[in-house]
Amino acid sequence: MALFVYKFGGTSVGTVERIKSVAEKISLARKNGDDIVVVVSAMSGETNRLTAMAKEMQAQPTDREMDVLLSTGEQVSMSLLCMALHEMGHDACSYTGGQVRILTDSSHTKARIQEIDDHRLRDDLDAGKVVVVAGFQGVDEHGNITTLGRGGSDTTAVALAAALNADECHIYTDVDGVYTTDPRVEPRARRLEKITFEEMLEMASLGSKVLQIRSVEFAGKYNVALRVLSSFSEGQGTLITYEDSAVEKALISGIAFNRDEAKLTITGVPDLPGVASKILGPIADQNIEVDMIIQNIADDDTTDFTFTVHRNDYQRAKVLLDQVCGEMDAKQVTGDDAIVKVSIVGVGMRSHAGIASTMFKTLAEEGINIRMISTSEIKISVVVDEKYLELAVRSLHKAFDLESK
Amino acid sequence: MALFVYKFGGTSVGTVERIKSVAEKISLARKNGDDIVVVVSAMSGETNRLTAMAKEMQAQPTDREMDVLLSTGEQVSMSLLCMALHEMGHDACSYTGGQVRILTDSSHTKARIQEIDDHRLRDDLDAGKVVVVAGFQGVDEHGNITTLGRGGSDTTAVALAAALNADECHIYTDVDGVYTTDPRVEPRARRLEKITFEEMLEMASLGSKVLQIRSVEFAGKYNVALRVLSSFSEGQGTLITYEDSAVEKALISGIAFNRDEAKLTITGVPDLPGVASKILGPIADQNIEVDMIIQNIADDDTTDFTFTVHRNDYQRAKVLLDQVCGEMDAKQVTGDDAIVKVSIVGVGMRSHAGIASTMFKTLAEEGINIRMISTSEIKISVVVDEKYLELAVRSLHKAFDLESK
Numbered sequence: 073m074a075l076f077v078y079k080f081g082g083t084s085v086g087t088v089e090r091i092k093s094v095a096e097k098i099s100l101a102r103k104n105g106d107d108i109v110v111v112v113s114a115m116s117g118e119t120n121r122l123t124a125m126a127k128e129m130q131a132q133p134t135d136r137e138m139d140v141l142l143s144t145g146e147q148v149s150m151s152l153l154c155m156a157l158h159e160m161g162h163d164a165c166s167y168t169g170g171q172v173r174i175l176t177d178s179s180h181t182k183a184r185i186q187e188i189d190d191h192r193l194r195d196d197l198d199a200g201k202v203v204v205v206a207g208f209q210g211v212d213e214h215g216n217i218t219t220l221g222r223g224g225s226d227t228t229a230v231a232l233a234a235a236l237n238a239d240e241c242h243i244y245t246d247v248d249g250v251y252t253t254d255p256r257v258e259p260r261a262r263r264l265e266k267i268t269f270e271e272m273l274e275m276a277s278l279g280s281k282v283l284q285i286r287s288v289e290f291a292g293k294y295n296v297a298l299r300v301l302s303s304f305s306e307g308q309g310t311l312i313t314y315e316d317s318a319v320e321k322a323l324i325s326g327i328a329f330n331r332d333e334a335k336l337t338i339t340g341v342p343d344l345p346g347v348a349s350k351i352l353g354p355i356a357d358q359n360i361e362v363d364m365i366i367q368n369i370a371d372d373d374t375t376d377f378t379f380t381v382h383r384n385d386y387q388r389a390k391v392l393l394d395q396v397c398g399e400m401d402a403k404q405v406t407g408d409d410a411i412v413k414v415s416i417v418g419v420g421m422r423s424h425a426g427i428a429s430t431m432f433k434t435l436a437e438e439g440i441n442i443r444m445i446s447t448s449e450i451k452i453s454v455v456v457d458e459k460y461l462e463l464a465v466r467s468l469h470k471a472f473d474l475e476s477k
Numbered sequence: 478m479a480l481f482v483y484k485f486g487g488t489s490v491g492t493v494e495r496i497k498s499v500a501e502k503i504s505l506a507r508k509n510g511d512d513i514v515v516v517v518s519a520m521s522g523e524t525n526r527l528t529a530m531a532k533e534m535q536a537q538p539t540d541r542e543m544d545v546l547l548s549t550g551e552q553v554s555m556s557l558l559c560m561a562l563h564e565m566g567h568d569a570c571s572y573t574g575g576q577v578r579i580l581t582d583s584s585h586t587k588a589r590i591q592e593i594d595d596h597r598l599r600d601d602l603d604a605g606k607v608v609v610v611a612g613f614q615g616v617d618e619h620g621n622i623t624t625l626g627r628g629g630s631d632t633t634a635v636a637l638a639a640a641l642n643a644d645e646c647h648i649y650t651d652v653d654g655v656y657t658t659d660p661r662v663e664p665r666a667r668r669l670e671k672i673t674f675e676e677m678l679e680m681a682s683l684g685s686k687v688l689q690i691r692s693v694e695f696a697g698k699y700n701v702a703l704r705v706l707s708s709f710s711e712g713q714g715t716l717i718t719y720e721d722s723a724v725e726k727a728l729i730s731g732i733a734f735n736r737d738e739a740k741l742t743i744t745g746v747p748d749l750p751g752v753a754s755k756i757l758g759p760i761a762d763q764n765i766e767v768d769m770i771i772q773n774i775a776d777d778d779t780t781d782f783t784f785t786v787h788r789n790d791y792q793r794a795k796v797l798l799d800q801v802c803g804e805m806d807a808k809q810v811t812g813d814d815a816i817v818k819v820s821i822v823g824v825g826m827r828s829h830a831g832i833a834s835t836m837f838k839t840l841a842e843e844g845i846n847i848r849m850i851s852t853s854e855i856k857i858s859v860v861v862d863e864k865y866l867e868l869a870v871r872s873l874h875k876a877f878d879l880e881s882k
Contacts, residue, residue: 129560155534
């Protein structure tokens with residue numbers, strides 16, 4: 073007998089029929105004697121429907137009222153799921169974020185959870201009930217409804233698992249686990265039984281869209297065992313866990329990539345203190361997020377400075393950089409928005425030399441020119457021309473022996 | 478400068494455009510310097526949409542979860558209305574029943590308001606904000622979401638007006654006031670400037686569908702001045718007020734009618750104590766509501782007993798009564814479901830004799846046979862064959878001089 077937190081996203085509760093099959097999954101777990109807390113998102117399409125109405129009322133809908141509006145989405149799903157469970161003979165009770173009391177700060181539309189009152193949930197579990205909680209939402213200290221932003225239901229689930237000290241937190245999605253890379257690019261990609269939190273974090277931030285980054289960080293921080301599974305099929309999914317437990321002893325766990333990057337370079341910058349902030353300050357002021365940053369040391373008292381941004385921000389960033397170039401008396405600005413980032417991720421590389429050279433050699437053998445390199449303790453990222461994406465992913469997948477057996 | 482509570486029903490907030498025109502009405506009042514608290518219902522159609530989904534989940538949806546589900550309807554309307562007000566430059570803030578803290582008992586789907594915490598609303602009004610509150614809903618002492626039942630938004634509005642000591646409570650509907658009778662039956666029906674609470678209560682309970690009865694009772698109890706107006710046109714509507722204030726000095730204020738009645742008679746009942754409860758007990762046990770009750774004294778130790786029920790309950794009631802007839806050794810059961818009830822209502826009849834005789838004479842002159850009579854202090858009801866409904870209403874409307882001048 074264990075305590076699980078199950079999280080079902082919008083697609084998993086997108087229709088009356090799907091809500092019923094979610095109820096069946098829960099029913100099965102109850103018959104195994106497990107205690108279940110369920111976190112649900114709004115039915116798919118609902119958030120868009122509500123947002124469209126809001127935009128008809130107000131060009132830029134007020135954040136507070138937007139939260140009031142959108143939080144109804146999960147409230148609908150949670151009550152319908154409880155009814156389905158009741159119909160199957162299970163005792164179940166639903167709670168909004170405010171009713172649980174998931175206390176957040178007051179940053180409407182992107183609030184952060186501060187505290188969870190678990191006493192009602194524990195009482196219900198003790199009484200043999202399934203507890204169904206609205207994902208994505210909370211209340212601030214003044215009782216205002218807040219939301220955690222897109223994907224926030226994952227965070228709700230992890231936070232509840234931490235507060236209740238659950239055995240595992242199951243995130244049900246439309247994929248059946250975390251793969252060594254995207255199976256659409258490399259059909260021989262293999263589902264991982266386990267992956268560490270750090271690796272998952274790198275995979276998530278590098279464009280692997282399985283989980284919201286914040287929920288993975290949260291899970292790591294509070295030692296919540298996270299499992300990614302499919303809502304629509306059977307299977308064990310992928311367990312996201314700690315390095316110390318028996319993780320597969322692979323050097324590399326997976327290959328992530330990101331098609332949404334563009335790079336900008338400013339050359340001939342006078343090599344003086346404060347250069348980086350002068351260049352990136354105006355970019356940050358416009359809320360443009362910068363990903364990789366590289367500065368080369370040049371030999372004539374000047375330096376070259378390169379960074380990547382989201383492809384949608386490329387034109388705006390270039391205009392800003394051209395201004396900076398003039399003001400700094402730098403040489404010129406060049407850019408390229410036909411690039412991709414490919415990364416190998418694995419805790420194994422910490423203790424093994426030669427990973428980087430294997431990566432570079434593999435790409436060289438395929439004639440792929442590396443445009444930028446950036447590394448962290450457990451990942452190596454390279455920027456290459458976008459036409460090489462598939463070739464790079466497949467050759468690295470093979471070189472690091474990730475293929476399914 | 479006054480404080481008004483405005484209530485808008487589902488039709489008045491049924492589309493994005495209608496919500497915008499509600500916002501314009503409020504905007505106008507703000508420009509006059511008035512403080513406004515708004516109570517909104519769910520957008521028309523929304524409650525039916527949600528109920529249909531619930532019934533797909535569970536044959537008889539659980540009351541608690543039904544309340545969780547349906548209460549999202551007003552939450553959507555209230556946030557959209559606030560956005561529309563913001564777009565017009567007004568400061569506005571929305572609250573669910575739970576956020577205000579409209580405390581109710583725990584009778585899900587038909588809860589009763591016990592207490593209203595007005596401090597957030599007063600703070601907002603003091604700060605120059607329009608306050609928008611979800612109608613129809615509250616929370617019980619354990620924080621469970623409750624609803625007040627169909628039409629409960631009127632009750633919310635009246636209760637808020639009472640708690641805030643508002644100058645008037647405006648109920649915006651799709652009619653522009655209370656009429657002397659239904660204009661579809663008598664085109665010369667006249668809008669009343671004023672009507673007393675007691676008269677309104679009789680009019681409402683007799684089938685005049687303008688206001689929910691409970692809200693009128695509530696308004697009377699807490700001395701809230703209630704005004705019924707149209708959402709879609711200008712005008713002063715009808716003020717529902719106390720007898721002591723300057724009510725029009727008509728003998729009769731209006732003529733109400735109810736097409737949904739059926740009558741049942743049991744004859745030859747042994748005239749013994751406890752007869753009425755023996756007859757009506759089984760009817761009440763089946764939750765069949767009885768309206769008029771008449772017992773005639775007969776001359777041979779037996780009595781005749783007649784009552785009316787809703788036409789939908791006629792067959793069920795007849796079966797029950799046939800059983801009772803056998804058990805009591807009464808003579809026989811007869812019934813008629815092609816009858817209507819027509820009533821004249823007015824506080825003036827308290828102090829004026831001859832009202833009843835004028836009514837009976839008027840009907841007799843038209844050849845209308847009266848099948849039952851029942852009276853209260855401020856109304857006289859008669860049951861007639863349904864084919865006479867229009868004739869009865871129009872001849873009484875003329876006889877009591879109710880026509881528009």
